[in-house]
Amino acid sequence: MNTNTQVKLAKRPVGLPDDACWSIEKNPIDMLQEGEVLVQTQFISLDPAMRGWMNEGKSYIRPVQIGEVMRAGTAGVVVESKNTHFKPGDPVVGSWGVQSYAVVDGSVMRPVQKVDISFTGLPTYLGTLGIAGLTGYFAFLDVGKPNAGETVLISGAAGAVGMVVGQIAKIKGCKAIGIAGSDDKCQYVVQELGFDACINYKTQDIRKSLKELCPEGIDIYFDNVGGDILDIALTQIRKKARIVICGAISQYNATTAVKGPANYLSLLVNRARMEGMVVFDYQDQYPQGIAEMSKWMKEGKLKTKEYIVEGGIESFPATLLKLFTGENTGKLVLQVNP
Template identity: 55%
Template sequence: MRLARRPVGDVGPDDWEHVTEAAAAPGAGRFAGRTRYISLDPAMRGWLDDRPSYLPPVGIGEVMRAASIVEVTESDHPDFQVGDLVTGAFGVQERVVSDGRGALKIDPAAASPSTYLGALGMPGLTAYFGLLDVGALKDGDTVVVSGAAGAVGSMVGQIAKAKGCRVIGIAGGAEKCALLTGELGFDAAIDYRTENVRKALRTHAPDGIDVYFDNVGGDVLDAALANLARHARVVICGAISQYNTTTGVQGPANYLALLVARARMEGFVIFDYAPRFTEAAREIGGWIAAGRIKVLEHVVKGTVDDFPATLQMLFRGENTGKLVLELD
């Protein structure tokens, strides 16, 4: 699946081109494989814009960048054997040839393969380092997370609970909110579609928010800023409400609350934490094994042709947990 043109606003079917080419033999020092699972992430929208960011944009005509799980079908690489399951940034394609750089073997006995794209992959690691390192989580903190039923948000809330904090999730719809408090152990959930988020935060966090982990931006970010505790940390992970804007990003009008609350707002890029990924994945894996963290996945079965429509589910809030495309 190649990028055909740069989308303006919402990504549509005409922004992509499905090109069929003969699968190549791997060649010396390489392996070939077939894609089993493709990760769909809000950050993908940013990669489609031609502007400087933490990664170069996907070029027109290039295979769409994506993390995936690949099963090795042929190998001339000493570290990868036929049948191995491997994760890496292999892109949105059915067949893959790789020299192994950036590829990591996964253990399907330890967790189901798609978990390595979610709770044990970038979303889980993003939640872990964003909350603990950037957010500098402390005992007794009140944590609020937006996009709380998403891949990152559901992990943020559960990690904060595992660390003994009080957690309030913001999500869209009664079903997601019920899931947060009923299944994932959140202390409270706020439905931004039907509730006044600012007032609801005042109710659920009367002493203010110590850590606000933002995945959405826009009005929800402003509502959180209006409810900060002193020395609060606002973690800027993403802004899914703003990614498809054609009228300019809505800046947080309440940013001067940072002054009154002596608070900080900080961004981060997960790749900077690569040296500590193994350590973090081990701790997350322990929580999963102990039943303290539930893996929340939304698996769509289909082909790479389903990638464009599946991607749009993210921006309509139609997924609950990590959105994955499982190839037939």
């Protein structure tokens, strides 16, 4: 029998997580009990949120403990089953963490789900039809509350969440303006995904570009990055604007105090609303979100893209860092070599 390679949290990081934060172990695979299934990992989701889960302290989810297998969204295949709902060969998704195999309970809460791969690949269930896409879907529709004709600004536009938000904005009849970190990413979201425009925040003056692209101002700012970009967006909002605080990747590795928005009084002047969201609050509605996004995908209205890095489980620490250097266009996924 194969052994299970596991990546465990060894130390809490200060700034970017370095190699000392991880221990890589090889352990035997547990025996299956009645109701359980053995899954083999094929794809691991890399998420900016992982950086937060490595920190001590109160958050929306329990921190990963030192010595624990790192939490991660995962996709793979059933290799053995003692559960009537699953058979060897079934494609499944779950969150069994950064390890090559896992024994999961298939009977109670269903921590593994079978998925339909007849119209899209398995990694899509870690991106557009996974937590990232569901975040974009519920945060934009339920918190952003778009109306046709409104102008939507999306930071992190070429990433897993941002690319979904911009496309849903177009489906809902809005004008979608992206912000991303390279000309290639900007070109991708405009030419491939149908955004109306995109600003390269590394080379362009965001404030000036926004004045040109949307002189009437922004109705919805979908924030994935926080920091300076949030502050500039605040200066360009319209009356009754909605600012969706989805994430703040520019601040996740900060070793000094998080940079908050200095321009928050714009909320007062514009009678605007800024609201945070956590996707887990929508868990009961995931099937509805997946069904609607699958329908849009089949109709050709919603495109998906995964940025797949190949390597062993051991490549996880280095792959995670790619999120913070902006290497990925679309959803960053580690494809695990057998």
